[in-house]
Amino acid sequence: MVKLENITKNYLQGKMEVPVLTDINLHVKEGDYVAIMGPSGSGKTTLMNIIGLLDLPTSGTYTLAGENMEGRRENDLAEIRNHTIGFVFQQFNLLPKESALSNVALPLIYAGVPKKEREERARKALEKVGLGERVTFRPNQLSGGQQQRVAIARAMVGEPKILLADEPTGALDTKAGIQIMQLFQELHKEGATIIMITHEMEVAECADKIVMLRDGKILEEHPGRGYVLEEVEQ
Ligand SMILES: Nc1ncnc2c1ncn2[C@@H]1O[C@H](COP(=O)(O)OP(=O)(O)O)[C@@H](O)[C@H]1O
Numbered sequence: 001m002v003k004l005e006n007i008t009k010n011y012l013q014g015k016m017e018v019p020v021l022t023d024i025n026l027h028v029k030e031g032d033y034v035a036i037m038g039p040s041g042s043g044k045t046t047l048m049n050i051i052g053l054l055d056l057p058t059s060g061t062y063t064l065a066g067e068n069m070e071g072r073r074e075n076d077l078a079e080i081r082n083h084t085i086g087f088v089f090q091q092f093n094l095l096p097k098e099s100a101l102s103n104v105a106l107p108l109i110y111a112g113v114p115k116k117e118r119e120e121r122a123r124k125a126l127e128k129v130g131l132g133e134r135v136t137f138r139p140n141q142l143s144g145g146q147q148q149r150v151a152i153a154r155a156m157v158g159e160p161k162i163l164l165a166d167e168p169t170g171a172l173d174t175k176a177g178i179q180i181m182q183l184f185q186e187l188h189k190e191g192a193t194i195i196m197i198t199h200e201m202e203v204a205e206c207a208d209k210i211v212m213l214r215d216g217k218i219l220e221e222h223p224g225r226g227y228v229l230e231e232v233e234q
């Protein structure tokens, strides 16, 4: 599904090229649940932006869903991105004045889905994340964990091939974070391909595989626990 071969990314700082990612090789297959873990500044968000077609690598080959992403125009990349990837961010990124239902239905507008079907699908997606009773609520009427569930419903409503999450529990308390990890586990069981970025070991352990990033390089890969520990220490 995602194949990165010898990916590098440099940023220009003045006249200096600063390497941020060096020789990244990563293979994520359909149905995989992978955590990319590393300390702050290790290049996680840069890597996520490349996987999510929000940024281009300096060199290397990126194959997404069997297609080489090299040399494509911005329009094509945006189109592929919309069809292939659902994003979840640390800060939810919901529209504050819109209801949960409108927030979730929004990507379907860009996909050209008619209004009635948009609302039906958004409602179903919200039911799926346990918010069927909250469809008319605006973000500020929801808890952080509930807002993140709206964001996950929005990410999944277009039935993307990959769910890409950058620090999805980073803004949440432990209990809400565990609920989000339980939701990811459920989506994974139903066949979703998930790539989750985190700097927290307990979060990474919920995935089937953990990829350790350090200073822009993959340090090692090892299996995760693959399920969510339910006990919450207070
Ligand atoms: N647009 C940019 N221009 C220059 N340097 C950047 C840019 N984006 C990120 N960096 C640098 O790349 C490194 C990795 O950043 P990032 O991918 O955000 O790490 P992480 O998400 O792991 O905290 C950092 O040293 C950061 O300062």
Ligand SMILES: [Mg+2]
Binding pocket: 044, 045, 046
């Ligand atoms: Mg980051």
